[in-house]
Amino acid sequence: MESIIKYLWLVPLAPLLAAGIGALLPKRRRRLSAGLAIGAISISFLLSCVAFLANLHSGRAVCNFRWFDFGTTSVQLGWVLDPLGAIMAVMVSFVSLLIFIYSLGYMAKDENFKQFFCFLALFAAAMLGLIIANSLLLFFMCWELVGLASYLLIGFWFQKPSAAAAAKKAFIVTRIGDLGFLVGMLLLYAKTGTLLFYDNGHGCLDQTAAVGLVASTTISLLIFCGAVGKSGQIPLHVWLPDAMEGPTPVSALIHAATMVAAGVFLIARVYPLMTPDALHVVTWVGALTAVFAASIAVAQNDIKRILAYSTVSQLGYMMMGLGAGGVAVGMFHLMTHAFFKALLFLGAGSVIHCCHEEQDIRELGGLRTRQPITFATYAVGMMALCGVPLFFSGFWSKDAILDAAHHWSGSPIPFYLGLLGAFLTAFYMTRQVCRVFFGKPTTPEAAHAHESPPVITVPLVILAALAVLAGFFGTPAWPWFQKYLEGGQAGFDLSKLMNEHQLPVMLLSTLLVTIAIVWSGWIYGRAAARPARETDPLEAAQPAIFALLQNKFYVDEFYDATVVRLTAAFAKFSDWLDRVFLGGLVKAFCVFALVLAWLDRALDEALVNESFDTGTETVRGSGRWVSRLQNGQVQRYLRIIGVAFCGLLILLLWESA
Amino acid sequence: MTTPLANYLILAALLFGIGLAGALARRNAVLVLIGLELMLNAANLNFIAFWRFSPHPEMLTGLMFVLFSIAIAAAEVAVGLALVIAIYRHRRTAQLDRFDSLKG
């Protein structure tokens, strides 16, 4: 165990090296850069598995080192190997590996292939670093790096103005959350004197008792700000749907499985700091986000946008789980969601790729027969997401959350919101599947679509298998996952399934999901037979509400009118201040300096030159005057000698007298 | 009773004055030189007079001085007159107030 923790830093280092070397390679070395990235992530995956296995039988291991000193204090960094981090590292590296392989096929025709893998490797390095970090400072540094990688990858096709704008939006909106995170971090450092999580009892998570309730709540809420930004909770969710401008593997990896989950992971990491009041807030925000995003997804027409809003919604569920049920509940849903959401995104990518970049679901149709593997895996993912019972992981994880919300002491409303969200989720996923895979093809491209190559379909199949199997690790009958995270043994007990506390919830959720699927299938199954471009049945029924949902509750427009306009006005004011006021000051100084210089010159010319000239003129004049004494007349000289002699004589006589 | 010293001295003074006045008042360069000679002679007379009435006349100091003075005066007159003649050849005039090219 000791040896593993010493080498744990290799886990993020391998992809970082791949990114570094990849950055220096010339553009034509596509296979080399891809090979480097895939090789590096494989190494990380193997190391993570080894660490996971080593950690199964031991407790938490920590390795800290001193980074630098300033004054009397020193800044320390370190990494930690505990159940939370180990399982997360395994999941992240595995999903990254699958998506890297998928990208080989998806981005094969792209010009900037090498750069793509370089950025992907950078992202993987930062994400893994974030997972194993033992210091909130190191965590924050990797957090920011992950944000940078996201920016680079969203704006990968930067020639498209919408992509560049989306990248900027993502970066700026997450920045707002990060500001709260940073303040929380500083406050925590001020209160505990350290940013290390675990440090033989001196880490900031070990000292929760010493911090105090009010400070703890404040710090937790500030750190939650960062999670709100990164994980797309309302009100900072606006960047996630726009982030779909990036290539589909990016959406799958970053905006479904890993980066957005980093916010949830953060809350799970600093869970000892979260006070019940803070967890209240977390639960409410999660519940509201879940319903808000799900309702918007009902009215969207872009295949990736539906999935994006679905991600936002599921992240809300995760937050609700963390708040109401604890780390294990939230993290379990995070794990299962990573698998099936990545699967859904990759499946969508396969569809888009083969239908010549068509993303509007109204333009697709009947792909069930033309892309069977894609359809099958997509269906598995969709059922997992909806929470179809027993075989699909989403059911078990979402049910754990609903169960926790049901038993929550705060308020019963999040539970009802969760149920509503589940209903809506099933509804819009069925709508999407019907529109894309069933019915008749609406466009020639859809009619001529073919199945994707194995490099794309194999990851889909693997993920589909995991989407089914992962759920079995956290059922109430065998709560291995929960026990793994919390410590303790998990026993296999089928009777737990029939527990009177949990069975009603499970049945209720199953019922809601079934109703939603049937209803949506009935509406859209028939509509799929009709030609495209017809108004959506829902739109025909309730045009006003549909318009509201389709326009995302006008949140973007609201932000634009308020925050953006305010910032622009402030920027204009600052520019005016700088140019006119400060520039004017500088100009005034210059004028002043010029006046001084002119004055100097005038003084110099008038006074110095004049006085000097006058002086020299005087000397010359006097010289000229004196020289008149010498007129060349010898007798005058003799006369003067005579007079001088007399004068001398008189002087001598006077003295002697 | 010989004539007192004062008489000789007064004679010398008068002679000196006449020489000086002449040197200052006359135009011709040669006359100025004559005046100069008169002044020199007055000084010589002074020396001899003082020697005569000095406490140790056997030292002959005054005499010696005067002898040398006469010799030097002769040399000086020779050179001076040569100069005047040379200038006269160049300038065609012997008038002292015309010799003013050394002015400032």
Next chain:
Amino acid sequence: MLNEIVFLLCAAVTLVGAVAAMMMRNLVHCALCAAGAFAGLAAIYLQLDAEFVGFAQVLIYVGAIAILIVFAVLLTRGGDVQPSAATTSPSWWMGLPVGALVVACLIGSIMASPRLLRLPSQNVHAPVKQIGERLMNQFVMPLETVGLLLTAALLGAVVIGLREPRKPESNAP
């Protein structure tokens, strides 16, 4: 008594000669009057028992210098002399008071020293032998120096008085 009269006579000759030398219009007359003044001075020297000096005075001053002056006067006349030309320098009216002032100062200083005036007269012998001895022993340095000086003056006078060789009229290379 006799001394007094002799002295007064000689003094008169000297003074009159000097004044005449300074005031005469004709330059040759000036030179001759100057010679007369020198002669008068020689007589006074004789009266003062400085025989050698007296004779030296006659020899050199009257015999050489006065003649030299006459020669110089004759050589510097030529076309310049006009009988109506002024004999006095432009600022002669300033020169005379200066001379008077000097005389006054000197006589004043003479009169202002009473002890000087009452110096007794000595018995003096100034034989030539002794003069010669002094010259050769104590005053040998000045003697030789004066010899050198006379040589230099002689050579200098000759050089200065030489006529310049006429330059050729044409610009020959």
